[in-house]
Amino acid sequence: MATVLSNIAVSDEFYLLKASGKFDGKMGQFCMLRAWEDYPVLSRPISIFDCDDEGISFLYKVVGQGTEILAQLKAGDDIDVQGPYGTGFPDVTGKIALVGGGIGVAPLHLTAKVLKAAGNQVDMYLGFQSEPLLKEQYEAVCDKLIINIGGYVTDDINPAEYDYILTCGPEIMMKVLYNKVKDTDAQLYVSMENRMGCGVGACLVCSCKTSGGNKKVCKDGPVFKAEEVFADEQ
Numbered sequence: 001m002a003t004v005l006s007n008i009a010v011s012d013e014f015y016l017l018k019a020s021g022k023f024d025g026k027m028g029q030f031c032m033l034r035a036w037e038d039y040p041v042l043s044r045p046i047s048i049f050d051c052d053d054e055g056i057s058f059l060y061k062v063v064g065q066g067t068e069i070l071a072q073l074k075a076g077d078d079i080d081v082q083g084p085y086g087t088g089f090p091d092v093t094g095k096i097a098l099v100g101g102g103i104g105v106a107p108l109h110l111t112a113k114v115l116k117a118a119g120n121q122v123d124m125y126l127g128f129q130s131e132p133l134l135k136e137q138y139e140a141v142c143d144k145l146i147i148n149i150g151g152y153v154t155d156d157i158n159p160a161e162y163d164y165i166l167t168c169g170p171e172i173m174m175k176v177l178y179n180k181v182k183d184t185d186a187q188l189y190v191s192m193e194n195r196m197g198c199g200v201g202a203c204l205v206c207s208c209k210t211s212g213g214n215k216k217v218c219k220d221g222p223v224f225k226a227e228e229v230f231a232d233e234q
């Protein structure tokens, strides 16, 4: 069991929670969080926003019962943090763009931090409905931060400028990006956020159709090469 170190409202609906413990969190991985006894039955998958010597952080949007309970937690409360789980973003090198929409910006913070520390050029394109979240934190981990409020973040990027593009957000946004990227030399990786049950590959709830057959988003993903999941859907 981990201890909540802080749980701060960063806007009306979004919270940043930090829990104690040593976690070897990789870019694009997630944890299964739980701060209740029997109900809701399932723990909730939340991406790793950051990971350091003190603990692990999660940026989450309050949408239902589980996240409402998380939002009530105070420093010193217990939280069950299972993981890190999943296959996250690959360790790419070169000129890299990270494109996030809505709560899909969450896993891109650690991703930018790791890729920039490795000496890559990292540009971030983040789209929000009404107000930017944690602008200073994102600015601190990339070379260039482009924020889009209320429009289409996919309009802001020229994919031909990049070697790799890593994205997380609404599926429609990632498909638009796929169509924009596919005729360039850039390679696109997408992080899928299918509904999950167990989070560890045992229940098949998260199953996703790919060019290589059905895969488990929680174990084979959440990150896939874009053409694996979107190429058949044109």
Ligand SMILES: Cc1cc2nc3c(=O)[nH]c(=O)nc-3n(C[C@H](O)[C@H](O)[C@H](O)COP(=O)(O)OP(=O)(O)OC[C@H]3O[C@@H](n4cnc5c(N)ncnc54)[C@H](O)[C@@H]3O)c2cc1C
Pocket: 030, 040, 044, 045, 046, 047, 048, 059, 060, 061, 062, 063, 064, 065, 066, 067, 068, 103, 106, 107, 192, 193, 194, 195, 196, 222
């Ligand atoms: C790999 C992965 C990483 C994720 N990372 C984050 C993150 O970093 N921050 C964050 O805020 N959320 C993230 N999510 C989504 C998060 O897991 C759900 O919002 C959460 O489980 C909702 O729980 P709840 O009990 O509050 O709401 P519920 O009562 O379970 O659901 C409330 C509403 O949200 C919808 N919903 C629930 N889960 C999903 C989902 N996976 N995709 C689309 N709609 C959903 C439901 O259909 C329902 O309308 C991630 C999901 C996955 C699979």
Ligand code: FES
Pocket: 195, 196, 197, 198, 199, 200, 201, 202, 203, 204, 205, 206, 207, 216, 217, 218, 219
């Ligand atoms: S959530 Fe159970 S197999 Fe993926």
